[in-house]
Amino acid sequence: MEFNPFAKKYRKGMKRVALLYPNKYVGMVSNVGLQNIYASINKIDDAICERFCLDVFDGLRSVETATPLNEFDLLLVSFQYEMDYFAAVEIAKKFKGLKIAGGPCVMENPEPIKKYFDAFFIGEVENSLADIVKAKSVEELSGIPGIYTKKEDRVKRVYVKIEKHIEKEIIADGAFGRCFLIEIGRGCIRKCRFCIVRQIYSPPRWRKIEDLPEKLDSEKIAIIAPSPTDHPRILDLIQNFAEKGYKISLSSVRADSLNDELAEILSKSTRSITLAPETASQKLLDVVNKGLTDEDIIEAAKVAENRFEKIKLYYLIGLPNETLEDVKKIVEQVMNVKKFVKKVEISVNPLVPKPHTPFQWLPFGGTSGVAELKKKANFIIKECKKSGIDVEVGNIKEFAIQTILSRGDESVSKIFEGGRFKEFDRFLNSIDVDSELPWDFIDHGYSKQRLKKEFFEVIENF
């Protein structure tokens, strides 16, 4: 059962907004951005917002009142994963009102789903919601900062100042358990080269401790930010909630931030900890620019010893200039971690060379190709299984499709009309650095020239 402090009753004349999360309910209630949008629209006097997700009435009736989608005036869709396009496009095709898409995938490159929506929102939408909800046509949407109605030559991403946190939220069983989500920051101070956050959520912004809610309708909280342990006052912040008796989980922990104090507090709320080393050899650590070393991971495992029962590690394969020797280092690192924490789980995913990152020109599969990628994945599976380590390896075909949807142009929409993926294999290849890219029209505030420089540094120096 969910606790929903914003549920509203429809009155004649109200603008009805359908907010679609094209994946499961559990992900929808764990998404802090969606919580903000929902709360903000329902605070508008003559508007009402209801949510839609795939595992409740197949996304065709609202979660709150089972109202059919087509009784709503406006459809807002938030895309967190490219693979969600398939279900969302089918739902959007059935909707007769105004359709707007947003979320990180759209901020990267909306071209593959362009024909299914009337407009896109590029950026953080909070301050524009009132104007968007008021609009009755594409013409009325045009001119709202961040809105792309497909006619503009260029669109500048908008971002907001983060101030006071919302005091109330929907509380339900989500990805972090039944908890209140506390967003402590946006953007990231790091410059990992594979990561979209550094580009599309810049500049990094932290919420002040004084702006966080004091009394929460839940015993547990989840602290959310792209890299929460980089918050300048993370320990004070966590201690503050721990002293009030809340159980705490963190959306992620940087290995070099896991000290005794932090581990002690977290271990009171959870028996497992997740780290993202991404890769293990120093050569590739320099390539991805994560700013972590193998020693950092082992030190973190030592801190975790006797405090956590399980450690989960996230890795990427298919990085530029990666060899089987580099992948062997991953297995070595995992074995070394196991000396301190008995239960180790690893998740290994192929790199999706994302738009707007310095890796955007790379081929999918890394510089050694997809056949090698499969060999590397099989090697990790075999070696880890021998030592009783649970391994989860992302499906290579699925990640290739993700790459096509992420880097494709408008022609890729044929995939949603029964077209075969094979036809779009070209989007998996390396891209000429001087070519125009489908997403070049989005201004995220970085210089393409500097991105190229970073790309060449990686390719030439490692």
Ligand code: SF4
């Ligand atoms: S991977 Fe994490 S630490 Fe690196 S830039 Fe992205 S959010 Fe920041």
